Amino acid sequence: MAVLLSRKERDRQLRRSDILKAAEHLFALKGYYKATIRDIAREAQYASGTVYLHFKDKEALYFALLEEKLKNLLSIVKGKIGQAKDARNKIKILVQESLVFFERNQDFFRIFISEDNELFSERKILKSSTGLQMEKYTTSLLKEAQEEGVVSRDFDVGQLTDVFSSLTKTIILKWLQKKDGKNDNLCDLSDTILRLFFNGASNK
Numbered sequence: 001m002a003v004l005l006s007r008k009e010r011d012r013q014l015r016r017s018d019i020l021k022a023a024e025h026l027f028a029l030k031g032y033y034k035a036t037i038r039d040i041a042r043e044a045q046y047a048s049g050t051v052y053l054h055f056k057d058k059e060a061l062y063f064a065l066l067e068e069k070l071k072n073l074l075s076i077v078k079g080k081i082g083q084a085k086d087a088r089n090k091i092k093i094l095v096q097e098s099l100v101f102f103e104r105n106q107d108f109f110r111i112f113i114s115e116d117n118e119l120f121s122e123r124k125i126l127k128s129s130t131g132l133q134m135e136k137y138t139t140s141l142l143k144e145a146q147e148e149g150v151v152s153r154d155f156d157v158g159q160l161t162d163v164f165s166s167l168t169k170t171i172i173l174k175w176l177q178k179k180d181g182k183n184d185n186l187c188d189l190s191d192t193i194l195r196l197f198f199n200g201a202s203n204k
Contacts, residue, residue, distance in 0.1 A: 016054050018044045020065050028107035032062060063128065069108070070130040073101045074137065087145035088198075094141060095168060096190045102172050103186040110176055138165060151198070168193055 005013070022043035026035040037058055041048040055061040077097050084090045102109055139161045145151045151160065171193055175186045 012054075015044075015046065015050060019046065019051055019054055019061070020068060023061050023065055024108055027062065027065075027111060032058075032111055037061075065108075067128060067130050069105060070128070070134060073098065074130060074134055076101065078137070081141075086150075087141060087148045088150045090141050091145060091150075091164075091197075092190070092194060094138065095193050096187065098168060099172070099187045099190050099193075102176075106176060106186075109172075135161065135165070164197055167197055 019040065023035070023040045026039050026043055029035075030039070035058075037051050038048050040058075040061070041051045044051070051061070055064060077094055080093045080097055081090045084093055139157055142151065142160045142164060143157045146153045146155075146157060146160075171189050172186065175189065
């Protein structure tokens with residue numbers, strides 16, 4: 001049964017959503033360090049004080065936006081995977097939907113490679129609440145793949161998760177670095193990731 005929100009809570013959520021949308025636009029346009037809270041407030045058509053009512057500072061705002069995006073990705077992946085019948089197809093969906101998501105949000109995620117600062121460290125991002133949920137979900141899919149004989153049971157599932165995640169992240173980051181409007185679509189690289197993960201680079 002849906003929970004009915006009060007008018008005050010609906011207004012609060014609307015303001016928060018407006019601020020996040022404005023922040024996403026300006027972070028992509030100016031970069032994290034050049035975009036200011038005042039800029040974001042002006043873009044959202046609120047006073048700066050309204051932004052601070054929802055987020056204590058720009059870093060908190062940035063990571064709230066990041067969490068929203070990762071939650072969206074996880075929701076999409078779970079929804080699509082729920083329709084799959086076997087582990088191999090589930091892993092294929094995970095890769096494909098991740099690449100689609102990062103391509104659609106490429107301007108935002110380029111911040112990770114354009115800003116050189118501990119704020120954007122991979123460890124800090126991956127250890128966020130949703131980052132940990134994504135890692136746990138990936139591990140569960142790979143464990144299922146082991147049980148179905150899709151991948152070897154000789155490997156520790158945690159190590160498999162690290163290898164799978166590193167492979168996917170490397171492909172995405174390299175694409176973001178080289179993207180100039182003439183390169184292949186990121187989504188086209190899903191077969192490369194899947195072949196390398198399932199079959200390795202061997203000719204055998």
